[in-house]
Amino acid sequence: MSELTxxxxxxxxxxxxxxEKIPLSRAMEIRVIENSTTRLVLEAPLAANINxxxxxxxxxxxxxxxxxxxxxxxxxxREAGTDGHVVVKHSEASxxxxxxxxxxxxxxxxxxxxxxxxxxxxxxNKKARMELEAMxxxxxEKPAVEFHGTFVAIV
Numbered sequence: 538m539s540e541l542t543x544x545x546x547x548x549x550x551x552x553x554x555x556x557e558k559i560p561l562s563r564a565m566e567i568r569v570i571e572n573s574t575t576r577l578v579l580e581a582p583l584a585a586n587i588n589x590x591x592x593x594x595x596x597x598x599x600x601x602x603x604x605x606x607x608x609x610x611x612x613x614x615r616e617a618g619t620d621g622h623v624v625v626k627h628s629e630a631s632x633x634x635x636x637x638x639x640x641x642x643x644x645x646x647x648x649x650x651x652x653x654x655x656x657x658x659x660x661x662n663k664k665a666r667m668e669l670e671a672m673x674x675x676x677x678e679k680p681a682v683e684f685h686g687t688f689v690a691i692v
Contacts, residue, residue, distance in 0.1 A: 617656050633679075671686075
């Protein structure tokens, strides 16, 4: 699959990319639910990400929002016609409550001025960074996990 096709921007296209390039997404059974101009949503079943006490494994609760942010930045780059690599430089997560059902991570797109500055830096320096946040929903759609990461793109 070409990384710069319009199909790769659809949820199904992005899901295919993740499963091909990041095997962990297959093992976690991650699905791309939404990839829009405002947010990216990933889901994974509890059964593939369960721990010894029947709730979501902490590593899965860190990996899912990491992948949501990674995918958001990857999509932003592809939509701008920019090929390159995305890596995580720093991340932290606050675990607020256990997840007892499906895992759902939401990454809101940054404001357009932030995206524009990022893309300008990337074109000029062949490298740029972006701070992104995601949350994993808990009960009543309150955050169970709050994630913050610094991602670097390199062309």
